[in-house]
Amino acid sequence: MKTRKLLSLVLAIAMLLSVAGVATAETAVADLPRNETLYFGGQQWGTVNSWNPVGTNQNNAMGTTTNPSGSRTIMFETLYMFNLLDGSMVPLLAEGDPVWADDLSTVTVTLNDAAKWSDGTAVTSNDVIRTWEISLQLNNTAGANYGPFIESIEAVDDLTFTINLAKNEEGTPVNPLKVEDFLVATFVAQAAWLDTLEERNGGDTVAMLNDEALDAPYTGPYGPYVSNDQLVAFVRNDNYWGQDESMWGKLPVPKYIAHTIYADNAVTEVAFRQGEIDVGQIFVPNVQDLWEEEGLPVSGYMMEEPYGICLTMPTAWYNLNNPVLQDATLRKAIAIAVDYDAIIENAITNQSPTFEEVPRSCMNPTEVEQAMYDHEAVADLQWTGNDVEGAIAMLEEAGYVDTNGDGWRETPDGEEITLTAVCPNGWTDWQAAIELVAAAGANIGINITTVYPESSTYSTVYSNPNQTEYDIFMQSPDGAGPSQPWGRIRQFMSSDFVGLENNFSGNYGQYSNERIDEILELIPITTDEEELKALYTEAVEIYLTDVPSFSLMYRPQFFHFVNESVWTNFPYDGDGTNIPPTDCTDGYGIAALYNLQLVEG
């Protein structure tokens, strides 16, 4: 009896302790009043490594994400903010538009004299220059991405600096578009702090890249507040310089920005449904059911399909290392036989426009990019899919027949065709899509089998320029940005990537075409609108004729769904604010934070 009493006592204590444990874990969250905190989901997985604006591997999704389609400027800021709705660049640390020299060889930028660091000192051209120098020295993402395109940055005065563009042998600038990317994508760090960083790490590159940098001054409206393995939160800097009339004229509404660290997408979805997350960057299959059937206060940027703005297109690439696939007829036949409607309905549950609505090209479905090429001129080359008879006719005509009677077609030379269609295991919408590519093969007598390797294996193989294992494989090109759609055409077809080891950048299928390379050199230095349109149209024409790859669907670069249980007044299509749906944090999307309101009652 005594032992039993003792046991129950021990159990009771254990239970109390565990309750207390839960309670302490929740205090970190309870410190953040719900009506002053904007919760995000689907961005941060795992604990933050660092707050280093010039580092790598920060694993700090909310703090240090950079991207030409809109860097996340809640903590560190860029010179300009990209607005993917109209392709414009809105000044942030800069003032006024960048001033280009007539021959595009230099660009001059003036800083906003109101801009201040969180330690109260002013932002100067020296900060920009020192950040650039250290990026080159460390060869971090900014240094590696823009190093080949920028020769130097020189100060004109404390607030003005000039970027000298790198030039090719003929003396023309290599690529002004990439420099525009630089202006919207790279954070500015404080020169004085960068000196400290260099000193305390003794100039060691690796140590500097991995420095935790909690002391780094920032210019953005939010600074670090809480970071542990359950939650990362930022607190508003009430002295933020952006209150100046020349910028926002006020502070962003939420006092805190928080991101609970969830195990996976499914858990995030549950939290989002329950209103524990305000802004969700998650793929929710059949998301319309959330408001249509379950009546949750959830909405996307648009109320009709595809509910958001698609900026990229998951694409199936042909591997031209396989001699069979060097024939464009076979490539096109497979592409026109695929049932894209089924992919869009089932794999991405209609969160993509169809190829009837947005005909295929190298442009994403935004109006800005769609206007860049002549739709009429390439209309005859278009296909919307599921054209099994057309594909069979093409193959028959080109001499692809089943000569050995095994039920599958052979090449005109009588060689057997067996193709693999590959995407990483566990990428559900891609797997569902690639499954339908294989089905299209079966319909037209081309033997295609699906393979789903683990994603680490997958990236090792597809990035190898000599691989022959994957014949048709999936990869997405980049989304929006000032250098798009030029950058995407380059990714689809440029010879720059042919033979490149560890190629994670583009043209994974080793396609090459001299005319495309010429066009790619011409576009960045062409300013005449008509000429530019002609070049883009020609590129699309080549893409649709040669079919080096074919897109399977469109997809948002980031999903943007909001739950209006606590906050409201998020941007939506047609609200007249011109704020892009970039999760209220990226590029000009951050303007949404200044308009938020609490839900009444």
Next chain:
Amino acid sequence: MKNTLRQVFHSPKFLVGFIIFVAVLLLAILYPLFNPGNPLQQIGLGTFAPPGTYVSLYDAVGTETSTFRLDDADAKRLASVLSDEDRVSMVNWLTAVGVDVTGLDITDTDALLEIWNANYDQSIRPEGMTNAQRNSYISLNNRLQSLGASETLTVMQPDEEGEMEEVTDIESTDYVNVGDVTNVITLPLGTDNFGRDVLKELASAIGTSLMIGLVAGCIATFIGLVLGLLSGYVGGVLDDIVMFITNIFTVIPSFVLLILINYSIGQENRGAMVVALVIGLTSWTWTTRSVRSQVISLRNRDHVNLSKLSGHSLVRIVLTDILPYIASYVVMAFILQISSAILSEAQLSLLGLGPKTTEVPTLGLMMNWAMLYSAHLGGKWWAYFPVIGVIALISFSLNLMNTGLDQVFNPTLRD
């Protein structure tokens, strides 16, 4: 033998288990005969069509109609578009934008619609209204537009010149007999995320999963039996070695081992039979241990010693003097192995480590895809609940049969 079988079938527990098991098995065997075709064929565009009978609208237009004048047809039609909550929220919207609604009877549809149509403007977003609410008003308004339509719907199609030509009129009192419509499809369990017929897939998956269970069970039982018999009967160094290996496998949780092996095999090589093999190879340990202990208790019995004295070979002694005494136990262990192998496959597939997705459906894969497409969060019960039900039924029936056998073979448990 006949007597034993009769005893077994007189055990009510065994009988119930057996009947359930046979019913599930018959579903797997007979349903594909009755509804042939590839179970993985995508028949529907769109995810998760709910269970029910689907009538081709296209064919229904040309089908001969009968006229029924039903009193409540109009009321039903109206209610499906405009529920009572909708009426209240319409009034809320009107009040929010400052329309005077005093004296309005919200059950008076005509009056309500009139004031709504006169005032509703989707570009207005009253102060304090969320975008989600604004969206719901827009879709409510869109639905209401169909109410203003006349009693007759006209179906038109373009002729050669592109002019619209009337095909037929549909009166609100027209009905067609479902039997007359050319194309009707019944999906007792709806479709899954790929637009596949769930029942057809389920029937095929039961077959695959039972096969996996059977193969894995055979392998595990065979290994367990051979090792157990040898180490128990021979003893000595052999026993030490076998028990050493068995103990190692016992302390490493077999499910962790399963995950690791399946992960390293890689998706492309993981067919259903490979998964069955791996499950079999990792779940033999407890069979070995219990067979060994039973053999140890048997090996010094008189009849075994007599055999030894008669100079019978080891194989003969094991097969004729020992195996028959533990056969009933082995059969029961085998049944449990099948049941646990089916559960293992389901667990593995749920983690995305089951057989590769393209070739055959299995119970675990069906649950895996349902989960990936959030069926459990969105209330699409038909995509996963029948699967869980079938897994539960199979393992329940196997365990029931096992308990029944136990009562027959183990005299101390007899009633």
